[in-house]
Amino acid sequence: MIVTVQQHIAHQQDSIYPGASGTFSWLLSGITLATKMIQARIRSAGLLDVAGAAGATNVQGEVQQKLDVYANEALLHCLGVRDTVAILVSEENEEPVAFDRAPETGKYIVIFDPLDGSSNIDVNVSVGTIFSIFLRPEKASSVRHAAALQKGAQQVAAGYVVYGSSTMFVYTAGRGVFGFTLDPNIGAFVLSHDKMRMPDQGQYYSVNEANAPNFPAPYQSYLGQLRDGSLGRTYSSRYIGSLVADFHRTLLKGGVFLYPPTKSHSSGKLRLLYEANPLAFLAEQAGGLATDGSRRILDIQPEGIHQRTPLVIGSRVEMEAFDRVMRSESH
Numbered sequence: 001m002i003v004t005v006q007q008h009i010a011h012q013q014d015s016i017y018p019g020a021s022g023t024f025s026w027l028l029s030g031i032t033l034a035t036k037m038i039q040a041r042i043r044s045a046g047l048l049d050v051a052g053a054a055g056a057t058n059v060q061g062e063v064q065q066k067l068d069v070y071a072n073e074a075l076l077h078c079l080g081v082r083d084t085v086a087i088l089v090s091e092e093n094e095e096p097v098a099f100d101r102a103p104e105t106g107k108y109i110v111i112f113d114p115l116d117g118s119s120n121i122d123v124n125v126s127v128g129t130i131f132s133i134f135l136r137p138e139k140a141s142s143v144r145h146a147a148a149l150q151k152g153a154q155q156v157a158a159g160y161v162v163y164g165s166s167t168m169f170v171y172t173a174g175r176g177v178f179g180f181t182l183d184p185n186i187g188a189f190v191l192s193h194d195k196m197r198m199p200d201q202g203q204y205y206s207v208n209e210a211n212a213p214n215f216p217a218p219y220q221s222y223l224g225q226l227r228d229g230s231l232g233r234t235y236s237s238r239y240i241g242s243l244v245a246d247f248h249r250t251l252l253k254g255g256v257f258l259y260p261p262t263k264s265h266s267s268g269k270l271r272l273l274y275e276a277n278p279l280a281f282l283a284e285q286a287g288g289l290a291t292d293g294s295r296r297i298l299d300i301q302p303e304g305i306h307q308r309t310p311l312v313i314g315s316r317v318e319m320e321a322f323d324r325v326m327r328s329e330s331h
């Protein structure tokens with residue numbers, strides 16, 4: 001029996017906004033439409049003149065790939081025309097985009113990374129779109145940022161689309177994690193992974209080993225434990241360098257992904273609002289955990305929409321071992 005993501009969301013939305021008149025599923029359809037458009041472009045990246053850098057640089061100072069620009073425009077447009085959206089925050093936009101909508105109409109804030117890992121596209125490595133959804137705070141905030149600067153624990157939904165060997169939409173609305181695979185023949189995301197659970201312990205750890213000499217000492221000790229069998233098993237190292245792909249594997253197979261503080265990124269490289277928070281929500285909903293090395297990611301009060309954070313995220317066994325090391329070595 002085919003269950004599309006629209007049908008699934010319609011059932012879920014009652015848990016988010018009782019009495020919602022389809023507003024949440026209407027909102028999510030903006031994301032599924034945009035990501036279908038993005039995946040169509042990605043699949044033809046090598047053929048059309050869309051590969052390669054667009055020449056401009058974005059607010060992060062990174063050379064913008066043409067697909068980054070297209071992905072951002074697609075999401076801004078498809079979500080912007082949904083009147084349930086009050087504010088959009090994108091990795092590609094320095095400032096939030098606010099829509100002048102009454103609080104009873106514009107209920108949602110959507111925060112997204114339109115195409116994470118896009119530097120990998122030219123070498124045909126999986127990339128992804130990550131999104132995080134909040135309700136607009138009751139008290140109308142004069143400062144747009146303030147409305148978007150909510151703790152990750154306040155998310156009403158979060159998810160990603162991974163453009164890999166197949167295109168998958170993975171999301172949670174606070175009642176479990178569900179995966180949908182795009183069926184190109186019907187152009188719909190169809191339920192393929194019901195109630196996804198992260199294994200209690202995995203066989204992979206995932207970190208950029210080139211940075212390891214600069215990690216804080218407790219991280220070095222922890223990596224030592226993963227390598228010497230202290231956690232009761234041997235591990236393999238897997239690092240794709242594309243966050244959504246590395247996380248997707250961790251969600252399915254278990255284990256741990258780490259992006260610790262490094263010499264060039266003393267507060268970590270990954271972004272709290274549109275990378276760590278949505279993935280942390282998914283991880284916890286699937287039975288895993290996520291911290292910045294000392295705090296639960298979802299408890300962090302953001303100060304800026306582009307702020308960075310260290311991220312350690314994965315299965316219960318590996319994360320509890322990490323917590324023990326951090327407690328014993330971080331006086």
Ligand code: P6P
Binds near residue numbers: 116118119242269
């Ligand atoms: P590094 C991609 O550029 C990205 O933002 C994430 O997708 C990925 O996890 C990380 O950076 C890789 O960073 O420093 O290991 O190349």
